[in-house]
């Protein structure tokens with residue numbers, strides 16, 4: 001539910017053509033990209049000058065999306081991005097709520113103290129330092145919130161196919177193809193409207209899910225066969241992927257997308273962790289089913305957060321330490337049924 005006052009305030013800000021930056025988080029996923037692309041199309045159609053930026057490249061499995069190649073990647077063109085942010089009147093932050101999730105791009109945003117900052121997000125614990133915050137932690141995706149905002153602004157008639165496609169990608173991927181999260185009647189009503197705008201679910205599902213590289217498939221097989229550890233007494237499982245193994249499988253960013261969910265398919269496994277070695281840290285992804293709160297686990301042990309059933313964080317230390325922290329955290333959890 002979007003606050004009427006906030007919608008009115010936004011309407012006021014958008015009454016005149018503005019220079020606008022849209023940003024989303026590091027390692028952008030389907031919802032980060034989908035919600036931001038849709039919002040960029042809408043604002044551009046309304047006569048604003050808009051750029052969408054991400055800190056690092058978007059995953060290859062989304063490359064087919066309409067005009068995704070117009071996305072600015074800060075890592076590739078830091079100066080062009082910095083100049084544009086500096087001249088922006090408005091900065092929209094989509095699908096994250098802590099500027100720290102933008103790495104160096106966040107510093108550029110912080111430098112522009114003139115621009116109004118507007119949040120559109122569904123992650124827990126939004127901070128108060130936004131001029132307007134559209135935050136709904138019960139929403140299954142930011143893309144769904146963007147659609148609600150489009151409706152609240154009375155822009156629904158102007159939703160074109162690329163907007164519908166982008167929102168469908170976000171709604172679909174953040175719910176694991178409509179398998180988890182808050183699957184409300186409203187969500188399916190929104191999807192119905194996107195279908196009316198030309199979205200073809202089977203076709204898009206092939207683009208989203210049957211679009212991976214051979215290397216990723218082989219890596220997935222290796223992970224399940226050689227790397228998955230099931231901790232039966234804790235109803236948990238985890239996998240680790242180090243730099244050596246990444247080299248062997250010609251790892252590209254996004255190749256391990258969704259791996260963390262795989263062990264949840266095992267009967268009696270309700271909590272999973274995936275540990276990915278990166279240049280600066282061990283990236284930790286956590287997933288759970290039911291009442292197990294991985295958001296708290298991510299906050300307490302890995303300087304992270306997210307949602308109750310899907311969260312992530314970082315460990316600055318060895319892979320072994322990151323795993324042993326997870327194993328001892330399991331002992332402090334209430335036993336799942």
Ligand SMILES: [Mn+2]
Pocket residue numbers: 031032095122140141142174
């Ligand atoms: Mn999201």
